[in-house]
Amino acid sequence: MxxxxxxxxxxxxxxxxxxxxxxxxxxxxxxxxxxxxxxxxxxxxxxxxxxxxxxxxxxxxxxxxxxxxxxxxxxxxxxxxxxxxxxxxxxxxxxxxxxxxxxxxxxxxxxxxxxxxxxxxxxxxxxxxxxxxxxxxxxxxxxxxxxxxxxxxxxxxxxxxxxxxxxxxxxxxxxxxxxxxxxxxxxxxITMPPKVTAGTGIDAFTHALEAYLAKPTHLIPPGSIVTGSNSLIDLISEKAIELVGKSLRVATWDGKNLDARSDMALAAYLAGIAFDSAGLHVVHSVGQAVGAIKGISHGISVGLFVPAFLEVVAPICPEKTARVAKLLGKDIKGLDKREAAFLASEAVRELLKDIGFPNGLSEFDVKEEEIPKFVEESIRRPRVNSPVAILPEVVEQIIRKTMKLW
Ligand SMILES: [Fe+2]
Missing domain, CATH: 3.40.50.1970 (Rossmann fold)
Incomplete structure (x- = not known):
């Protein structure tokens, strides 16, 4: 410790x-x-x-x-x-x-x-x-x-x-x-259409998730622009993740529901606080790179990569990833940490499906020969706070797992 x-x-x-x-x-x-x-x-x-x-x-x-x-x-x-x-x-x-x-x-x-x-x-x-x-x-x-x-x-x-x-x-x-x-x-x-609600809501979710799973503050090199995660970041991002799990579906399909809209508005603010300090890493690196090349809007392009990221990170940060599964409503009682951690990815796939997300990169006319370019662009920016080294083979694995989400 x-x-x-x-x-x-x-x-x-x-x-x-x-x-x-x-x-x-x-x-x-x-x-x-x-x-x-x-x-x-x-x-x-x-x-x-x-x-x-x-x-x-x-x-x-x-x-x-x-x-x-x-x-x-x-x-x-x-x-x-x-x-x-x-x-x-x-x-x-x-x-x-x-x-x-x-x-x-x-x-x-x-x-x-x-x-x-x-x-x-x-x-x-x-x-x-x-x-x-x-x-x-x-x-x-x-x-x-x-x-x-x-x-x-x-x-x-x-x-x-x-x-x-x-x-x-x-x-x-x-x-x-x-x-x-x-x-x-x-x-x-309340006038945000379902597609915008879903995309922006998942963006907020991703901010909270990446902040939460960022390397802890004491492992971040001194003088970095980001702090990584700490007890304060955890507190804030856990709440944001929970609010998105609870209310993004309703906000998307029942836009005038002010309870759901309030939850999402608060979640986005909390997630903003969390990532502004802790910093973003894998999902935004890959999502922004692929999104720019394929012309996919920001929220959709980052959201698509969350399930694969969670699968990669589950064995590395099992405790926190299991907590994400629980915050998203999965019953993890009686499961060991590793089993519980893998439920986080499943929970996000279900959420994406429920809010009308595209079923993976295959819906964007992605060709095999484009993958090296995606990888190259994704690893361009160093991320000192990433829980997993952003290596070409890691990014490639995440991209391949994202071709079809369900
Ligand atoms: Fe974002």
Whole structure:
């Protein structure tokens, strides 16, 4: 057992207002943060097809806060989106920003706010190498309030922002772009269609799972950007896993069910806290690599690889993997640890099937000759927190097991 005094870990989370109707608090909370004139950044679907922005602006108007809306985002934020939104912002004086939407809108708001505040020569200065200069954001950005409309990325409580540049996903990673406040109102998520609910919900699940199964903190090299798992991460990620197991099916197929939507919204926030510290590893490495090559959306592309990952990790971390099975509702009484651990993979397969997931990579026209490329891309990024070395043979095994899930 490690001596707990031999290592140090941190903890960070965005302050939160959570609950049905929480959006009504926006105006008052913005005032407390000193916001009198704000730019709302959102996507065209949220703006045109939901009443979320109406709720947001009504609350701002009640407090006499001036606002503008940039609503041109159409998918994951690209270089062009950053330039256009920033151009729009620069024409006026804003003392705060509000990101409304999925992780895409919130990530874009983080970058726009940082650039608005510090005016770098290019926004790419803040993106990690090789896509940008990897420069640190010089200090606090203008107060940023995140209002998620999906329950997946956890962007409302992370220090990351992902921008598509040169056909790759580049990340800005800095404590200063963490939102100052998250307003999570399950009412803002009820119009999410089943496919989006399933994909984003599994993304949140994967964040919690990878955080939970990450190497423990005392085995992570000092100075790493991630902490790996520890007792605090375990506590948070176990709850997120349990909430997803309990409510993702209902949230997917009965979208107006506010109990299920509340569980999923909380799960995504908790999972965001957990992975922002502990870090992601195998599933996101493989999922993002294959997803980028085959054009599969983020949640689906990571979710597909979870069952195979759990099979690989079951004999390595049997105790924790068995706990995952239990949290997902499997009866593990009387089973030895190893048997119980293998039920986790089964539980996730059942969940994926129930929420309408594609039955493996075979549904995406994957050819045998593409596998070496998937492997090569998956192992590109080192992951010091991975419970299993991300070797070509491990990744290949995971990919082959994912061709058909049931
Ligand atoms: Fe993710």
């Amino acid at each position: 490690p001596n707990v005094f031999n290592y140090v870990f941190g903890f960070r989370a965005t302050p939160l207002k959570f609950g049905v109707g929480a959006t009504e608090l926006l105006g008052k909370e913005a005032k407390k943060l000193g916001i009198n004139s704000t730019l709302i950044i959102t996507d065209s679907t949220i703006y045109e097809t939901t009443d979320v922005i109406k709720r947001v602006t009504e609350s701002l108007e009640k407090e006499g806060i001036k606002y503008d809306i940039w609503k041109e985002l159409k998918g994951e934020p690209t270089e062009e989106d950053v330039i256009n939104a920033l151009d729009y912002a620069m024409k006026k004086d804003f003392d705060g920003f509000i990101g409304v939407g999925g992780g895409s809108s919130i990530d874009l708001t983080k970058i726009v706010d940082a650039c608005y505040t510090y005016k770098p020569s290019s926004f790419k200065d803040y993106l990690a190498k090789p896509y940008g200069k990897g420069e640190a954001i010089p200090g606090p950005i203008k107060p940023l309030i995140a209002i998620p409309t999906t329950s997946g990325t956890g962007s409302e409580t992370t220090r990351a922002a992902v921008i598509i540049t040169e056909n790759a996903k580049a990340t800005a990673y800095d404590d200063f772009i963490m939102p100052r406040l998250a307003i999570i109102d399950p009412l803002n998520t």
